[in-house]
Amino acid sequence: MPRLLTVQDLVVEVPGRNIKILNGVSFSLDAGQTLGLVGESGCGKSMTCYAIGNMLPRGLGQAGGSISFGSGESGSERPTIAMIFQDPTSSLNPVHTIGYYLETALYRHQRLRGNDARLEAMRLLERVGIDNAKSRLGAYPHQFSGGMNQRVMIAHALAAKPQLLIADEPTTALDVTMQAQILYLLEELKAETGMALMIVSHDLGVIARLADKAAVMYCGKIVETAPVEQIIQNPSHPYARALINCMPSIDPADHQPPVPIPGSVPLLDDLPQGCYYNPRCPRAAGECFKRFPPLAPVAQAHNVACYHPVAA
Amino acid sequence: MTGFILSKAVRAFAVLFSTALFVFVVLRFSGDPAERMLGEFATPEAQAAFRTLWGLDKSIPEQFLIYLQHAIQGDFGKSFADGRDVFDIITQSIPKTLTVSVSAFIIAILLGIPAGIVAAIRRDSAIDRLVMATAVLGHSIPMFLVGLIFIFIFAVWLRVLPSSGSSTWRHAILPIATFALYNAASISRFARATLIEVLEQPYIAAARGDGIPPSEIILRHALPNAAIPLVTMLGILATSLLGGTVLVETVFAWTGIGAQFVRAVGQGDLNVVQAMILVFTVFVVMINLTVEILYAFLNPKIRSQQ
Incomplete structure (x- = not known):
């Protein structure tokens, strides 16, 4: 598959305060591939998406590194990127109807207007599982449930015919049955359209289900990246291992309670010397307190930023 | 409906x-x-x-x-003080007051809203600071003092406008300017704050991420949302258009309803006071009704409840 996106040493910081929200993030994504970003709150998962989607919040700027598209050569075009968000209801403009939202997007991305845009908007709504599409076009976001609004956002994303869909915690604000339905829908759409997907979640279950490869983030850095089975079954970074261990098991034979990670995430303006995980890490020693470890391969397509990775 | x-x-x-x-x-x-x-x-x-x-x-x-x-039957009695018909007193003074207050209000909206919008879009820039500094000044200097300053500049020093009275349109300029400045200051501050709050909503970030051009984001996505609280605020300001000009009327000897009201209260002229309060009430009720209709028009959440 051709390369779609390459992120190299991406740094996003709060200007003038030397706080690096993203501190040298590198990864790549091929067309049609699904990448899962995992990590605790504040680790920079969402910020990575915003940087790629060109929607960094006011006051934050890309301070280093590069985001390149396609083969990376000059002249390669920016692929169409669409995003869906954690809280669908507040991500939809309350004064506009669902129809306005979809039809303006269809005009922007496909130059459809009038009746063509209406018909296509109805088709998209039906595709994401909203019945009575015709009457729903006149509805406002506050008349829909969170799950329905997330479907509307997905329909809106599809209107762009995206090569890459960025889903920032798409199921976090939804109830469990709705979560499953939305994940199923995303899986289907991916297979149908061949778009690449970048999915952010703190829920490893979501990542395991959808992603081909996963990247674990900690304090603005990627600490491990590997094919998703590899990360779930055989995490090398002590943090990745700890994250997996605190997932409750669904297997009734497994009576092991989830193990919480000791300590808490350090503040970004008060990071420890060396590896940021060292205060919480049982394996930290020597070099760990001096320099942040570089991301190095431990197996095929499996990179870990750790001096003392957990052996397979 | x-x-x-x-x-x-x-x-x-x-x-x-x-x-x-x-x-x-x-x-x-x-x-x-x-x-x-x-x-x-x-x-x-x-x-x-x-x-x-x-x-x-x-x-x-x-x-x-x-x-x-x-x-x-439309008979509100006579003034205790001079025996004039209360109805006549009111119908003569209301147009005077509304001339000043409504023109001032329109000018204030035309100045204040664009100024607030520009300040919000160019937040923290020099133009934002200039607009906000002017607004704070206009809002914090008492209206009668602004009136006196205007009289000093335009009537005493430059001698281009009359200082007091209400016989010609030239007499109206200074009272209108004074009242407009004060209202424009409040409106611009409120418009700026409201728009900034809207611009920080997730749906605006989402619209930006979607590649919608900035001008369209402001006009189609941000302003329709900011208009909702703004209309409420303008409604509250509008309720003071009859009674709120008392200070201005006093400073410029403008014989509007405000000045009459102060006189009537001071003298215990019950029929006049009673009728004027009724007029103020009708006015406020009408403004509130207008605001509610506008509100239903602007806010789909309210529209769908009716």
Whole structure:
């Protein structure tokens, strides 16, 4: 598959305060591939998406590194990127109807207007599982449930015919049955359209289900990246291992309670010397307190930023 | 929609009636108009004659019923002070006041809203600081002082405008400017704050991420949302268009309803006070009704409840 996106040493910081929200993030994504970003709150998962989607919040700027598209050569075009968000209801403009939202997007991305845009908007709504599409076009976001609004956002994303869909915690604000339905829908759409997907979640279950490869983030850095089975079954970074261990098991034979990670995430303006995980890490020693470890391969397509990775 | 208007009309009537009753009773308990009108050295006989003349010797419920009977027929009595028809006093002074306050309000909106929008879009820039500094000044200097400063500059020093009176349109310029400056200051600050809050909403970030051009984001996505609280705020400001010009009218000797009201309250001219408060009430009720209709028009959440 051709390369779609390459992120190299991406740094996003709060200007003038030397706080690096993203501190040298590198990864790549091929067309049609699904990448899962995992990590605790504040680790920079969402910020990575915003940087790629060109929607960094006011006051934050890309301070280093590069985001390149396609083969990376000059002249390669920016692929169409669409995003869906954690809280669908507040991500939809309350004064506009669902129809306005979809039809303006269809005009922007496909130059459809009038009746063509209406018909296509109805088709998209039906595709994401909203019945009575015709009457729903006149509805406002506050008349829909969170799950329905997330479907509307997905329909809106599809209107762009995206090569890459960025889903920032798409199921976090939804109830469990709705979560499953939305994940199923995303899986289907991916297979149908061949778009690449970048999915952010703190829920490893979501990542395991959808992603081909996963990247674990900690304090603005990627600490491990590997094919998703590899990360779930055989995490090398002590943090990745700890994250997996605190997932409750669904297997009734497994009576092991989830193990919480000791300590808490350090503040970004008060990071420890060396590896940021060292205060919480049982394996930290020597070099760990001096320099942040570089991301190095431990197996095929499996990179870990750790001096003392957990052996397979 | 008919149900909506009907329920509002019933409510407006209830507000009007209870205000009339309340004011009527309070005015009669808050001092003896005979004493205030005739002075403390008037003989008891003169005071008694005054009370009989104006019907103040009857019981309050009786007085109120008589008042209502006349008021329904459009007769609001005569001024205790000079015997002029209250209706005439009011119909003569209201246009004067509205000339100043409504023109000032329109100017304030035309200045304040664009200034607030520009300040919000160019937040923290030099132009934002300039707009906000002007607004803070305009808002914090008392209106009568601004009026006096204007008189000093334009009437005393430059001698281009009259300092007081209300006979020609040139007399209206300084009062309008004074009142407009004050309102424009509040409007621009509020517009800026509201728009900034809207611009920080997730749906605006989402629209940006979607590649919608900035001008369209402001016009189609941000302003329709900011308009909702802004209309509420303008409604509150508009309720002061009749009574809020008292200071300006006093400074510029403009014979509007505000100045008349202050005189009537001071002299205990009950019929005038009573009628003016009713007029203010009708005005406020009408403004509130307008705001509610606009609100339903602007806010789909409210529209779908009706």
